[in-house]
Amino acid sequence: FWQQGLSKIKTVDEYIISALLPQDDALSSTLKANATSGLPAIDVSPLGKFLYLLAKLNNAKRILEFGTLGGYSAIWFAKAIPSDGKVITRELEPGIAEIAQSNIDNAGLEVKDKIEIRLGPALETLGQLDKEGVEDFDMVFIDADKENNSTYFRWALEHSHAGTLIVVDNVVRSGFIADKDNNAPTTLGARKVFDALKGEKRVECTAFQTIGLKGWDGMALARVI
Ligand code: DHB
Ligand code: MG
Numbered sequence: 132f133w134q135q136g137l138s139k140i141k142t143v144d145e146y147i148i149s150a151l152l153p154q155d156d157a158l159s160s161t162l163k164a165n166a167t168s169g170l171p172a173i174d175v176s177p178l179g180k181f182l183y184l185l186a187k188l189n190n191a192k193r194i195l196e197f198g199t200l201g202g203y204s205a206i207w208f209a210k211a212i213p214s215d216g217k218v219i220t221r222e223l224e225p226g227i228a229e230i231a232q233s234n235i236d237n238a239g240l241e242v243k244d245k246i247e248i249r250l251g252p253a254l255e256t257l258g259q260l261d262k263e264g265v266e267d268f269d270m271v272f273i274d275a276d277k278e279n280n281s282t283y284f285r286w287a288l289e290h291s292h293a294g295t296l297i298v299v300d301n302v303v304r305s306g307f308i309a310d311k312d313n314n315a316p317t318t319l320g321a322r323k324v325f326d327a328l329k330g331e332k333r334v335e336c337t338a339f340q341t342i343g344l345k346g347w348d349g350m351a352l353a354r355v356i
Pocket of ligand 1: 173174274275300301
């Protein structure tokens with residue numbers, strides 16, 4: 132299996148994309164603009180449509196995202212929710228948020244009106260949302276700095292209702308999660324997510340591995356009981 136190499140795995144991803152993901156101008160120009168601006172190619176493509184389907188299956192109206200990057204997943208989410216829905220997406224870096232905003236603006240009014248970028252350090256943004264008395268979310272996508280993932284997870288849990296779906300990206304990271312000798316901050320961050328999930332009676336959860344254009348990684352899924 133491994134001898135077949137990553138190139139074959141990538142070919143399959145390309146096959147899936149060309150077969151099942153119709154050309155979407157907003158999404159493909161977002162990826163193009165991100166590449167031109169030198170953003171790392173860590174967008175959720177082609178898992179974007181998977182996240183879109185999860186949002187739809189969960190009838191999500193209000194979605195919170197940690198880690199806007201170029202706005203790629205936020206645009207997928209906006210397409211999944213009804214016109215009175217909202218995607219609040221948090222980004223630390225002003226330069227990155229600017230690129231995301233321009234991608235979102237180019238994605239058309241229907242998308243643009245649903246997405247709100249919150250700029251700043253996560254803990255400040257979360258405090259601000261609390262002060263505003265923000266409504267609970269139907270879905271939360273955690274995809275920012277990996278070190279703080281368990282903090283984001285706990286905050287998400289406090290701003291959820293029965294049925295809220297919490298998704299944590301990048302919890303496998305080329306297998307490092309299960310490598311006892313790997314204690315990189317991002318690996319420790321992913322392990323803390325598993326620790327938080329393990330002891331948490333308020334959710335039903337699993338994690339799964341993904342392989343494709345972005346290499347080998349995985350996501351954790353938790354449904355609030
Ligand atoms: C990295 C971050 C991501 O969100 C991702 O999906 C892949 C890689 C990273 O920081 O390396
Ligand atoms: Mg990610």
